[in-house]
Amino acid sequence: MIQQIQQNILLTGFEPFEQEPLNPSWEAVRALDGWSCQGARVAARQLPCVFGSALQVLDQLIAELKPVLVICVGQAGGRSQLSVERVAINVDDARIADNAGCQPIDQPICSDGPAAYFSTLPIKGVVKAMRAAGIPAEVSQTAGTFVCNHVFYGLMHQLATHAPEVRGGFIHIPYIPSQAARHPGQPSLALETVIGGLRVALQSALTLQQDVIEGGGQLH
Template sequence: MSGSTTRVLLTGFEPFGGEAVNPSWQAASLVAAEPPDGVSVTAVQLPCVFGESVAALRRAVAEARPDLVVCLGQAGGRPGVTVERVALNVDDARIPDNAGAQPIDEPVVAGGPAAYFSSLPVKACVAAMRDAGVPAALSHTAGTFVCNHVAYGLAHLLATELPGVRGGFVHVPWAPVQVPDGTAPALPPEVVAVGVRALLQTAASTSTDLRVTEGTTH
């Protein structure tokens, strides 16, 4: 860390799947424009493309030299902000990415571990967001699309090249503009940003996670 300020790299994704916006990038931009106390934030937009997304992340990490990396992604249908606990070494795309690639049963990193746990204090981060009035939960799956690809790529980078840096992945719900008929959960990016600010402050100041139940049965 640099003095009393924690340097944070915060990423979001470009729109994908025919959407006009991606709330992960909207939230990241808002947090970078008004970061929480004790934290400096560099926001970078990642392409929603297998391979290139992790390459762009690596470039951003090299340039920003952060103490903490938090990658945001969209999880349409989830009702709150979800902190991912684990990233899997598998790409299994239900739809093509923005470059038209659709890998099936391919490793993110050939020969890499089957999975990585987040190095964020995931349960403390969830509690902090709830305390800030933002619906939040712990998630045990980041899916198998580009979000999980980046989550695993980040974890592998930190574990193998930057062991002093911590990081993890966080999913955000659809923005209301993406659900105009109100038939699915949505959160305004401004509300998501409130949660992310609380998460960043907690991640920057907490080394030991809470020992509370956040498990699920399915």
């Protein structure tokens, strides 16, 4: 009997940063560790919220797991929906220091890389499927210029140059309620809702061969 090799999905979240007691991206991602989807198994891993080191860890994980899909997840306090990111830009421009005390300003992520990379996820299909499942979701046109964008750009550069057949992308998630209670007026989503949205994203990314064509742009 021939044993079928298990395919891997790499799903990453971040450690806490900016005095937060937790990072909802990691709380959501780790809940899906070991979950099977379309014949592939989720490997949830945590990335440091540190420029440079986060990409070193990510590159090691990709080399080790040889995933068929990579989705990185990060916290975006102030957003009210799951934000499926469209584009990563080649610049680090940190408003605050990372967890190692580094604060790069206007520095390229990759000196010989292109100005930007687009996600290779079916971003509009993912958003449509999330909304159909009752989960607030949107296409986002900016992943910021902090460690989230740093990881998103580094991921897409790594896949473009070494594994172009592998889909990859980034999803930002809001605060969860326990965090929003510490930031009055900020929106939040229940952790269970975020986890459900990530399940939908993984299923869509593995099953949709072509993205859907529908409006997802913004005026401003």
